[in-house]
Amino acid sequence: MKISVIKVGGNIINDEQALASFLDQFSALEGPKVLVHGGGKLATAMAKRLGIEPKMVDGRRVTDADTLEVVTMVYGGLVNKNIVAKLQAKGTNAIGLTGADANIIESDKRTGWEIDFGFVGDVRKANASPIIGLLEQGITPVVAPLTHNGEGQLLNTNADTMAQATAVALGQAGHEVSLRYCFEKAGVLLDINDDNSLVPVLNPQKFEEFKAEGVVADGMLPKLKNAFDAIDASVTEVWLGKVEGLLSKEPVGTKIVGS
Template sequence: MKDALQVVKIGGNIIDDEAKLNSFLKDFAQLTGPKILVHGGGKIATEVSKGLGIEARLVDGRRITDAETLRVVTMVYGGLVNKNIVAKLQANNCNALGLTGADADIIPATKRPVKDIDYGFVGDITEGTIPAKTLKLLLENNLTPVIAPLTHDGQGNLLNTNADTIASALAVALSGHFETRLTYCFEKKGVLTDINDDNSVIHQITNNQYTSLKNDGTIAQGMIPKLDNAFRAIAAGVTSVFICHADDVLPILEKKATAGTELVNS
């Protein structure tokens, strides 16, 4: 039997709130066995951009990563956010090591091709191209990789890359070596049947159930990309995916409580 590996992703709602971040990292540090933390960006990049007089460029409501913005996200995601998480995990006796996708070439990517919109320095990951070797080496030596949402094109350019996608791509790549569980922390307690009722959490969904809930409109628009992504990860070898509140990560993953939503193979 393969060892279990936890891949946990946190986003801006935790990163932007120091008390929440500290509490989450204390829990994460206590998870036993091999684990990886993937973090998103948060509002700090927007604040730093404003401070430096760099205007956010949006096309059709989507943010464009021009050269100046790439510098800011490299500073904020790869430096400030990543290294502060690492230092805090070290203080919690977790031997963390912060990486972008360029480091040890752990996440090769390609710059998104220009079609209707030029997204700028944004990276797309090609399925099956992530080498597991270095991450496996680090995990086997009790190191905990902390991954910033940046990849690279192998030609010297860093690329801004969606953290949800990175988390699922890493979980898939490592599923050949570990029994991999992927957890997305977000601001709700799980996937809800009623978006206005925080207690309407669906505790388990199969792919078939998901299709029905999507078709009848029960699952809200914003959740669809996250769930599609999660079910693709399961189809590609990930054992299960949890979607839950950051407060529930430790009890769920240590199997001491039923909370959040678990997505499983149908």
């Protein structure tokens, strides 16, 4: 099967119009597909309304029990189910999932760091077979950024990593997978403020150069590491860019090329 795995971030989730436009384009995308969505700011806003203070340790955000409750409600319920209902209205037979559902993504509670991140999970394993079973039924999985440890515990999990693990598992199961990370930039940019400075193809050598030169930094680093891990594992193609570029028939953005 040729499968598209589309990751969409919080900036699109947060913006009603951007989300509507994304869902139109996602719905129009042909062939079997999987959507992995980030959380967005709704959880922070909901936590604030509930009087739950963001818990930071050494400048890092920690998912305590109250915060886990909020992200389970907001990501797994409010955001995920509204996306599903909207996709249904567009004729896409969506099904909303966390990693716990049909056991598609298992994780381990993060340990071994100097700080305790709380209920945060690092992906242990994505299981291709339930996802393929759904795709074969013409059903489109819509995955929220939550996983489980197999012992009854839900865990807050990075959506980029979940998308990568899903794409890799589908690739390893023998499918041709196109993984596309949609975010607010046109792709990897030589000048972060200039969409015209797009790097159309990025290979590991150039990535190392860009890191050394500071062309890529901050949030782009883990995103690109995910992208290279995917292409080096089993994923046929990996792209980064804006929704309108990546969801067109011939993707426009930065194409990641393996070593």
